[in-house]
Amino acid sequence: MSSTPIPASDASFLDVPSDHPFPIQNLPYGIFRPDAQAEPCVGVAIGDHVVDLAALAEAGLFDHDALDADNHPFHADTLNPFMALGRPVWRAARSTVHHLLKSDTATLRDDESLRSRVLHAQDDVTMLLPVEVGDYTDFYSSREHATNIGTMFRGPENALKPNWLHLPVGYHGRASSVVVSGTPIQRPCGQRKPDDDAPPTYGPSQLLDFELEMGFFVGTGNALGTPIQAKDAESHIFGLSLVNDWSARDIQKWEYVPLGPFLGKSFATTVSPWVVPMDALEPFRTDGPEQDPEPLPYLQPNDRANFDIELEVQLQTPEMDAPHTISQTNFNYMYWSMRQQLAHHTVNGCNTRPGDLMASGTISGPTEDSYGSMLELAWRGTKPIQMPDGSERSFLQDGDRVIMRGWAQGNGFRIGLGTTEGVVQPAQPLDA
Amino acid sequence: MSSTPIPASDASFLDVPSDHPFPIQNLPYGIFRPDAQAEPCVGVAIGDHVVDLAALAEAGLFDHDALDADNHPFHADTLNPFMALGRPVWRAARSTVHHLLKSDTATLRDDESLRSRVLHAQDDVTMLLPVEVGDYTDFYSSREHATNIGTMFRGPENALKPNWLHLPVGYHGRASSVVVSGTPIQRPCGQRKPDDDAPPTYGPSQLLDFELEMGFFVGTGNALGTPIQAKDAESHIFGLSLVNDWSARDIQKWEYVPLGPFLGKSFATTVSPWVVPMDALEPFRTDGPEQDPEPLPYLQPNDRANFDIELEVQLQTPEMDAPHTISQTNFNYMYWSMRQQLAHHTVNGCNTRPGDLMASGTISGPTEDSYGSMLELAWRGTKPIQMPDGSERSFLQDGDRVIMRGWAQGNGFRIGLGTTEGVVQPAQPLDA
Numbered sequence: 001m002s003s004t005p006i007p008a009s010d011a012s013f014l015d016v017p018s019d020h021p022f023p024i025q026n027l028p029y030g031i032f033r034p035d036a037q038a039e040p041c042v043g044v045a046i047g048d049h050v051v052d053l054a055a056l057a058e059a060g061l062f063d064h065d066a067l068d069a070d071n072h073p074f075h076a077d078t079l080n081p082f083m084a085l086g087r088p089v090w091r092a093a094r095s096t097v098h099h100l101l102k103s104d105t106a107t108l109r110d111d112e113s114l115r116s117r118v119l120h121a122q123d124d125v126t127m128l129l130p131v132e133v134g135d136y137t138d139f140y141s142s143r144e145h146a147t148n149i150g151t152m153f154r155g156p157e158n159a160l161k162p163n164w165l166h167l168p169v170g171y172h173g174r175a176s177s178v179v180v181s182g183t184p185i186q187r188p189c190g191q192r193k194p195d196d197d198a199p200p201t202y203g204p205s206q207l208l209d210f211e212l213e214m215g216f217f218v219g220t221g222n223a224l225g226t227p228i229q230a231k232d233a234e235s236h237i238f239g240l241s242l243v244n245d246w247s248a249r250d251i252q253k254w255e256y257v258p259l260g261p262f263l264g265k266s267f268a269t270t271v272s273p274w275v276v277p278m279d280a281l282e283p284f285r286t287d288g289p290e291q292d293p294e295p296l297p298y299l300q301p302n303d304r305a306n307f308d309i310e311l312e313v314q315l316q317t318p319e320m321d322a323p324h325t326i327s328q329t330n331f332n333y334m335y336w337s338m339r340q341q342l343a344h345h346t347v348n349g350c351n352t353r354p355g356d357l358m359a360s361g362t363i364s365g366p367t368e369d370s371y372g373s374m375l376e377l378a379w380r381g382t383k384p385i386q387m388p389d390g391s392e393r394s395f396l397q398d399g400d401r402v403i404m405r406g407w408a409q410g411n412g413f414r415i416g417l418g419t420t421e422g423v424v425q426p427a428q429p430l431d432a
Numbered sequence: 433m434s435s436t437p438i439p440a441s442d443a444s445f446l447d448v449p450s451d452h453p454f455p456i457q458n459l460p461y462g463i464f465r466p467d468a469q470a471e472p473c474v475g476v477a478i479g480d481h482v483v484d485l486a487a488l489a490e491a492g493l494f495d496h497d498a499l500d501a502d503n504h505p506f507h508a509d510t511l512n513p514f515m516a517l518g519r520p521v522w523r524a525a526r527s528t529v530h531h532l533l534k535s536d537t538a539t540l541r542d543d544e545s546l547r548s549r550v551l552h553a554q555d556d557v558t559m560l561l562p563v564e565v566g567d568y569t570d571f572y573s574s575r576e577h578a579t580n581i582g583t584m585f586r587g588p589e590n591a592l593k594p595n596w597l598h599l600p601v602g603y604h605g606r607a608s609s610v611v612v613s614g615t616p617i618q619r620p621c622g623q624r625k626p627d628d629d630a631p632p633t634y635g636p637s638q639l640l641d642f643e644l645e646m647g648f649f650v651g652t653g654n655a656l657g658t659p660i661q662a663k664d665a666e667s668h669i670f671g672l673s674l675v676n677d678w679s680a681r682d683i684q685k686w687e688y689v690p691l692g693p694f695l696g697k698s699f700a701t702t703v704s705p706w707v708v709p710m711d712a713l714e715p716f717r718t719d720g721p722e723q724d725p726e727p728l729p730y731l732q733p734n735d736r737a738n739f740d741i742e743l744e745v746q747l748q749t750p751e752m753d754a755p756h757t758i759s760q761t762n763f764n765y766m767y768w769s770m771r772q773q774l775a776h777h778t779v780n781g782c783n784t785r786p787g788d789l790m791a792s793g794t795i796s797g798p799t800e801d802s803y804g805s806m807l808e809l810a811w812r813g814t815k816p817i818q819m820p821d822g823s824e825r826s827f828l829q830d831g832d833r834v835i836m837r838g839w840a841q842g843n844g845f846r847i848g849l850g851t852t853e854g855v856v857q858p859a860q861p862l863d864a
Contacts, residue, residue, distance in 0.1 A: 135608050140691060161689050166632050167623050171691035172604035172698070176567050176783045177656055186657040188780035191599050191728060200598050202728045202779075224609055224700070225618040227862060251780065257593050259572060259603035260692025266604070266782040268656070296623060296634045298862055347634075347862070348620035348683065350698040351608045430659060430730055430779070 005282050008411045012101045013109040014119075016047035021407055021416015023047070024101055027094055028274035028418070029079055029239065032125040040128055042074040042082060044097050045274055045418075048122050051097060055118045061100060061107070064092040078132040079275065083219040083238045084354040090219065090238065094277060127273035129180040130241070131217055134353045136178055136269065137345060138213075138245060138361060139170040141336035143289065145364035148376045165293060168336035168344050170361075173245075174266035178357065181272050181420045185246055187398065187427040188267040192250040204427030205248035208396040212313050212372035212404055213243040214331050214417075215359035216338050217275055221352040228352070230300055230343035236352070237338060239275040242311075242404050243359045244420045246270065249375055249395070271357070272404075272418040280415050284308045284408040286332050295340065298347050305337035309417065311363060311406045313372070318399035319389045326385055327377060329363055329370040331406070398426045437715050440843045444533045445541040446551075448479035453839055453848015455479070456533055459526055460706035460850070461511055461671065464557040472560055474506040474514060476529050477706055477850075480554050483529060487550045493532060493539070496524040510564040511707065515651040515670045516786040522651065522670065526709060559705035561612040562673070563649055566785045568610055568701065569777060570645075570677060570793060571602040573768035575721065577796040580808045597725060600768035600776050602793075605677075606698035610789065613704050613852045617678055619830065619859040620699040624682040636859030637680035640828040644745050644804035644836055645675040646763050646849075647791035648770050649707055653784040660784070662732055662775035668784070669770060671707040674743075674836050675791045676852045678702065681807055681827070703789070704836075704850040712847050716740045716840040718764050727772065730779050737769035741849065743795060743838045745804070750831035751821045758817055759809060761795055761802040763838070830858045 005025070012024040022028065022045040032043045032050050041054035056062065057072035065071065066089045073081035082093070100108045108115055140146055143160075146169075150159030163169060187208055193200040219238030222228045228236055245265060252264025288306035295302065309331035314323035336344075341358055362372040371377045374395055378384050384392035396402070402424075406417035437457070444456040454460065454477040464475045464482050473486040488494065489504035497503065498521045505513035514525070532540045540547055572578055575592075578601075582591030595601060619640055625632040651670030654660045660668055677697060684696025720738035727734065741763035746755035768776075773790055794804040803809045806827055810816050816824035828834070834856075838849035 135606060163625075163632075163686055163689065167687065169687070169691055169694075171694055172606055174567055174604055174782060175607070176653075176785050176788070179656070186781050189659075190780045191776075193595075199725065200595075200728070202730055221608075224611070225860065227621075229862065248780070254595055255599065255601070256690070256692075257595065258688070258692070259601055260688075260690070262601075262603055263777070263780040263782065266777075267780040293631065296632070298634055344623075345695070345698075348622045348680070348695040348699040349618050349860075350606060350695065353608050356608070428657065428781075430661065 005279065006098055008413060011103045012046055013103045014047045014049055014101065018412055019414060020047055021414060021418060023413040024098060025410065025413050026276060026280050026415045027097055028276040029130065030273045030275065031077060031079060031128045031130045033128060034120055034125055039075065040077040042076060042079060045122065046101055050120045050122055050125055052118050052120060059114060062093065062096050064089060067093055077128065078355065079130050080132050080355045083217065086220045087235050090277065091279065094279060127180060129178065130273055130275050131355045131357065133175040133178045133357045134355050136173040136175040136357045137170055138173040138359045139168050139336065139341050140361040141168050141334050141341065142361055142363050143335040144333060144366055145362040145372060145376065148364060148371065152380050168341045170341065171260045173269065177266055178269045178271060181270055183270060183422060184425045185268050185422040186425045188248050188251065189427050189429050190248065190251040190263050191254060193254045194250065200254060204429060205250055207249035208424060209247045209249055209374045210313065210402045211245040211247055211362040212311060212327065212329065213245050213359045213362060214240055214309065214406065215243040215271060215357050216240050218352045218356040219354060221354055221356065222346055224351040225349040227346040227349060228342055230298065230302065230339050233339040233342040234278060236342060237278050239277045240281065240417065241275050242272040242406050242417045242420045244270040244402060244404055244422060245359060270420045270422050272420045274418040276415060276417055281307050281408060283410060288332065288337055289335050298343055299340045302337055302340055305339045306332045306334060307408065308332045309406050309408045314403040315393065316401040317387055317389060317391055317397065319391065323401065323403050324388050327369060327371055329365040329372055331363060333363060333365050334360055396424050398424050400424045437711065438530055440845060443535045444478055445535045446479050446481055446533065450844050451846060452479055453846060453850060455845040456530060457842065457845050458708060458712050458847045459529055460708040461562065462705045462707065463509060463511060463560045463562045465560060466552055466557055471507065472509040474508060474511060477554065478533055482552045482554055482557055484550050484552060491546060494525065494528050496521060499525055509560065510787065511562050512564050512787045515649065518652045519667050522709065523711065526711060559612060561610065562705055562707050563787045565607040565610045565789045566787050568605040568607040568789045569602055570605045570791045571600050571768065571773050572793040573600050573766050573773065574793055574795050575767040576765060576798055577794040577804060577808065580796060580803065584812050600773045602773065603692045605701065609698055610701045610703060613702055615702060615854060616857045617700050617854040618857045620680050620683065621859050621861050622680065622683040622695050623686060625686045626682065632686060636861060637682055639681035640856060641679045641681055641806045642745065642834045643677040643679055643794040644743060644759065644761065645677050645791045645794060646672055646741065646838065647675040647703060647789050648672050650784045650788040651786060653786055653788065654778055656783040657781040659778040659781060660774055662730065662734065662771050665771040665774040666710060668774060669710050671709045672713065672849065673707050674704040674838050674849045674852045676702040676834060676836055676854060677791060702852045702854050704852045706850040708847060708849055713739050713840060715842060720764065720769055721767050730775060731772045734769055734772055737771040738764045738766060739840065740764045741838050741840045746835040747825065748833040749819055749821060749823055749829065751823065755833065755835050756820050759801060759803055761797040761804060763795060765795060765797050766792055828856050830856050832856045
């Protein structure tokens, strides 16, 4: 099965503007509920519509044993059954959906009854968490981010820890609290130690932050004891989403030595509802930053393993009518690639499963307006972000809305990652 | 529904010696496969037998709506559906099984046909991983263990980090590699830095260790944003198992700063096949160590929140005919209780789900023969463990078998936690 990208010249019979995130070259997967009574099922975004893959399968339109009407993985409330089927089946499904949506294919275009069963307006459906996340891993793979954090807390000469340039540092995150875009984010309470000379106290986090990340979902996993090698890693990856790894910096700072972040992160992680297939991103491959020292052989090859995906963060305070862009960066800044992350993750024999989420860590670029967290943008509160309504922000306030967007810019089209969005809700402290 | 313990004087019509881990006072749950062709289902251990709860339900012997023949959660390959039903249902099931196994109940005792469907010899069945673990959290709650590790790496004056006495330090572990007792443990490969003055290298871990832990499984979880309070925490806990948190100390040492343990742990975590209900452990409550400073209110009350459970580790080298006990300790040494761990874990609103595993961290006692890891028992290799066959061990060698046991000693009976067992297999390095 070919990995040939869908040509830039292809168009759908559905009208999709050239700056729309979901042209026929994208075809990302999600889980949607057509209406409040209906069962969730697998959908593909095209323009402002969702294609119901379960309905396509029931109409007998998939020409593949694993996808036919009796056997299809699309009547499901997660993408996991489809993800488990592997890349040849993903490509067969993508090829069919592409064919059916093309402007010169009559099957769907000219059959109003079929269209009414298969196509829904995105505005009319509810998007659900697309994947049941077995394990969530968060890496720390942006050199600029790690350097910024290290500089703030340890000074520039010790910014990067000795292991950082040798392996993609990562840690296990909390899978249960991964939520879909739009889920309200309750300000967490917990133990903080704002005064170095006083005991810790309980209360709402005062230093609530976002982290702009990309995440990939494992499609086909590996058995315990059998590593995925770097050269094979991408064939295991189903696709990518945007990730906001919400962080409570005060809780995190007090708890994280020596075992790493825990409650400072586990209250919520937001993912975008659409998972963009690796094949849609193929035209946007690029080389990542030069790696010096040279990584060990198990982390190679790493040529053209990065992806040119523009990213931005917007913030809207309760007083503002529209969001304001506070950061613009790019996924290609990542020092460690997804390929290296997956090879490293499994080099000890650790098994992965369909639906595992591996996030990049905060993505920061080289300039002050390309940092991926408020901690960095406002430099630990010393340079508050100036908002257009005259207010300032060093960390998030109740009612603040955080929106992340990502897209790969093609020639006359863009491959959008969709958005992650969340509004900060007031804390709900326990009674003393 | 009462939490009255099953009286010490009760006996089953099945013969169970007084030092057997599974008397009628215990009744732990597991998942078993009666034979290679059969579907897995829920079982309860009694003496050397397994009671097939699916068969009991099909015989109409459970007098509870949630457990009747049409509706029962026992034809399942995990305990999760049963765990999700909550404590009143757990107690109803336990009460029925207890009644049916009692020496003076004729229902099962005198019905050979029913007995043949319901009772299996443990030797004839295969025990499976009892729970689908959504998230696995590992705490670090033994003061003696944290002090030993801190002393080795930072000296006795800085042994405990500043946060340790204020909160139960913990981190997210890897759920995918939780395996049932008996699963072979392949020595992990990975990146280590044995020589401080040379670059890191790839290869098999040279410092493979075990960690003796207890783990509890969440039964009923909590919604995102709604903490479980300490006073309610135990009603959410389904039961306890033994845990061996296998650790590769060389991989761990090089990777763990600043985000915590990752590949040094994620290659395997072994749990015992039987999950002992909290109600079986009720008679063994005890007060834990005095906590000074006094914990914050959200970590209270903590009276009688510890459990007196004897624990031991045995090691058998390939040259030995029988295992040798190398450590004896007790679960009641834990500084932070399960109640406090669960209250802390959710204080930020983190949700938990049926089947989440929370382990204690290595359990070490105050004496040199009560430490829960080889790192401590052999004090970083400076005091190798002397084995009866004349060999020495500082860390695990290929072929070594590690066995952990636990039991609460009652008056004329013991509540056994069963065993975790694993044999170290040679590494399978990648070709360079």
